[in-house]
Amino acid sequence: MGDMDAKSARTSGPDLASVAxxxxxxxxxxxxxxxLDGRAWTATELARHAGVxxxxxxxxxxxxxxxxxxxxxRQGRHRYVRLANQQVAELVxxxxxxxxxxxxxxxSLSAANRRQxxxxxxxxxDHLAGVVGVAIADAMTERGLLNWAHGLALTxxxxxxxxxxxxxxxxxxxxxxxxxxxxxxxxxPHLAGAVGAAVCRHAFDRGWITRVGSTRAVTVTDTGREAxxxxxxxxxxxxxxxxx
Amino acid sequence: MGDMDAKSARTSGPDLASVAxxxxxxxxxxxxxxxLDGRAWTATELARHAGVxxxxxxxxxxxxxxxxxxxxxRQGRHRYVRLANQQVAELVxxxxxxxxxxxxxxxSLSAANRRQxxxxxxxxxDHLAGVVGVAIADAMTERGLLNWAHGLALTxxxxxxxxxxxxxxxxxxxxxxxxxxxxxxxxxPHLAGAVGAAVCRHAFDRGWITRVGSTRAVTVTDTGREAxxxxxxxxxxxxxxxxx
DNA sequence: CGGACGCTTCGGCGCCGGCCGAAGCGTTGC
DNA sequence: GCAACGCTTCGGCCGGCGCCGAAGCGTCCG
Numbered sequence: 001m002g003d004m005d006a007k008s009a010r011t012s013g014p015d016l017a018s019v020a021x022x023x024x025x026x027x028x029x030x031x032x033x034x035x036l037d038g039r040a041w042t043a044t045e046l047a048r049h050a051g052v053x054x055x056x057x058x059x060x061x062x063x064x065x066x067x068x069x070x071x072x073x074r075q076g077r078h079r080y081v082r083l084a085n086q087q088v089a090e091l092v093x094x095x096x097x098x099x100x101x102x103x104x105x106x107x108s109l110s111a112a113n114r115r116q117x118x119x120x121x122x123x124x125x126d127h128l129a130g131v132v133g134v135a136i137a138d139a140m141t142e143r144g145l146l147n148w149a150h151g152l153a154l155t156x157x158x159x160x161x162x163x164x165x166x167x168x169x170x171x172x173x174x175x176x177x178x179x180x181x182x183x184x185x186x187x188x189p190h191l192a193g194a195v196g197a198a199v200c201r202h203a204f205d206r207g208w209i210t211r212v213g214s215t216r217a218v219t220v221t222d223t224g225r226e227a228x229x230x231x232x233x234x235x236x237x238x239x240x241x242x243x244x
Numbered sequence: 245m246g247d248m249d250a251k252s253a254r255t256s257g258p259d260l261a262s263v264a265x266x267x268x269x270x271x272x273x274x275x276x277x278x279x280l281d282g283r284a285w286t287a288t289e290l291a292r293h294a295g296v297x298x299x300x301x302x303x304x305x306x307x308x309x310x311x312x313x314x315x316x317x318r319q320g321r322h323r324y325v326r327l328a329n330q331q332v333a334e335l336v337x338x339x340x341x342x343x344x345x346x347x348x349x350x351x352s353l354s355a356a357n358r359r360q361x362x363x364x365x366x367x368x369x370d371h372l373a374g375v376v377g378v379a380i381a382d383a384m385t386e387r388g389l390l391n392w393a394h395g396l397a398l399t400x401x402x403x404x405x406x407x408x409x410x411x412x413x414x415x416x417x418x419x420x421x422x423x424x425x426x427x428x429x430x431x432x433p434h435l436a437g438a439v440g441a442a443v444c445r446h447a448f449d450r451g452w453i454t455r456v457g458s459t460r461a462v463t464v465t466d467t468g469r470e471a472x473x474x475x476x477x478x479x480x481x482x483x484x485x486x487x488x
Numbered sequence: 489c490g491g492a493c494g495c496t497t498c499g500g501c502g503c504c505g506g507c508c509g510a511a512g513c514g515t516t517g518c
Numbered sequence: 519g520c521a522a523c524g525c526t527t528c529g530g531c532c533g534g535c536g537c538c539g540a541a542g543c544g545t546c547c548g
Contacts, residue, residue: 013277014343014428016336021268025506029260044524053508058526060506077515077524091338092260098335099258152420153397176396176424184258269536288494297538302496304536321494321545 022067023095027052028060032069032083032092037216038126040073040080086175089125093192097182117217119185120241121209124216127196128203129183131238132220136199137180137191139232146191152180154195162195165231169198266311267339271296272304276313276327276336281460282370284317284324330419333369337436341426361461363429364485365453368460371440372447373427375482376464380443381424381435383476390435396424398439406439409475413442 023029030050034041041049047057061081064070069088073080083089121132128136140146145158154162154177162169171177171194179193191199203209208224211217220228220239228234267273274294278285285293291301305325308314313332317324327333365376372380384390389402398406398421406413415421415438423437435443447453452468455461464472464483472478 013346014340015346016273016277016339016343017268017270019268019339019343020264020266020273022264024261024265024268026261027506029264033257033260042524043526052506054525055509055527056507062526079525087338087342091335091342094331094335094338095260095263096258098331099260099263102257102259147397148420153391176392180420271536286494287496296536298495299497299539300537306496323495 019067019069022064022069023092025060026050027056028064031057031060031064031081033096035070035081035083036089036092036096036125037123038082038089040082043079043081046081083125086125090179090181093124093181093184096184097187099184101184114215114217117212117219117241118215121218121220122216123200123218124181124183124190124192127181127190127192127200128209128218129181129190130185132234133190134183134186134188135234135238136228136232137189139234140191143232146178148180152178152189154178158195162198165202167198167202169194263311263313266308266313267336269304270294271300272308275301275304275308275325277340279314279325279327280333280336280340280369281367282326282333284326287323287325290325327369330369334423334425334436337368337425337428340428341431343428345428358459358461361456361463361485362459365462365464366460367444367462368425368427368434368436371425371434371436371444372453372462373425373434374429376478377434378427378430378432379478379482380472380476381433383478384435387476390422392424396422396433398422402439406442409446411442411446413438 023032027050031046034046034049043057043061044054046061047054050057052060061070061072061079065072065081068084070081071084073082083092119130121128121130123129124133127133137146140158141148143157143161144155145161147153147155169177176193178191178195180189181192181196182188183190190196203224206223206227207221208227209218209220212219219241225236225239228239229236267276271294275290278290278293287301287305288298290305291298294301296304305314305316305323309316309325312328314325315328317326327336363374365372365374367373368377371377381390384402384405385392387401387405388399389405391397391399413421420437422435422439424433425436425440426432427434434440447468450467450471451465452471453462453464456463463485469480469483472483473480
């Protein structure tokens, strides 16, 4: 008993450290956060985004792919990478929810703007987050589409609502239909899981929201304002992007 | 746009790396896994467990407490530490589920025994895992106490079952009643959350299970075999700890 | 009161890991 | 074919981090 602790702790069980170390670097962490938008990025884009040389980015990507946090896809001279699966996305989200907010030293005006746009509405891997994402989850709860009593669940009315809107949920054995994801700007839960992804996809398809440039931020279109207001009763102040 | 990426990525958003780096060290990771048993350990116990000098353990614990992954409690000359909250426990679990299993080089006979005991039944922070934990979740699902259709939820029958057994669930606004936790030995989900914790506590209180020495492993007692077999219909082969 | 014990502080050591730039390779496009 | 471009490889630099042991401090117990 007990006397084998030192050795056995190091030679058995899951190798937490190897995975955590992959995210435990400023640059690689920046990569992970960037990929949380659910899209594939090229190596150069990530390098520019994180402010490191292309060669450095290559090394980091090799490590992340080898550790199977990222998957890659080669196309011609491009190397596209994405998060390997939603389990990894969840891990990054959990980490983000737990991590201290970085102190932003007197950020510029445009940076403040970007920040505000992200806080308002953005994609979080494959679902919606930010003020709008939280408001949608709240509205769905209020209308009896979601039930938080015993863990998060989709109600019967919720299933019907999805069907009526023609939102097709791509369920899988692995992935829960609904999952709550802690928002790192709002610090409140929003809707993730297969349903969260389906709602987000639907919103893009119907032109309710569009991407802002190449960032994770999205804006609500006029069509979207109409649809979300009449369909879920989202208040106008949530739907308007307040400008500085 | 985009030209501020390099700087903004490093000066805003959650500081993933700082948290991940805390776990990204062999020794600190060993600490985290050890504390997954939900109990408080002293600094020296952890040092011995991980095979490092006491001074080294002190430094690591300072970092983990400062990063608010651990909380500490001083009692006389002892320093007790535990995981700060269940959010941290979930993070560690997620990491463990994602991490590669460490290759155990020709482990000794006693190590193999320990390993088997852990794989059979153990505590995972505050609920039950291992073959037994998974079997309980399965049985509860089969009996209609749990519903996985739309995310994991406790059914009405499940609520009644808990009440009948006199299992008191300490619900909280923060914590979901039921949550699935991916088992790193079985690679299948078992029951966590407030209900998972309540069931585990109940099993200890009633003497259904007892700890094996000071490890996370537990054994099912005769009383427990009887209760789990008649109450949930767990098969005998699951309840017997197979010896080498 | 003195010795055992748990923990902490400090200095010093060694290594690992992240960074870059230069050079090179494959793809794309003119 | 040549030039531009994206990515990769390599060598070298540097800082940070994890480790230890020695010394010291506070607590507990006989």
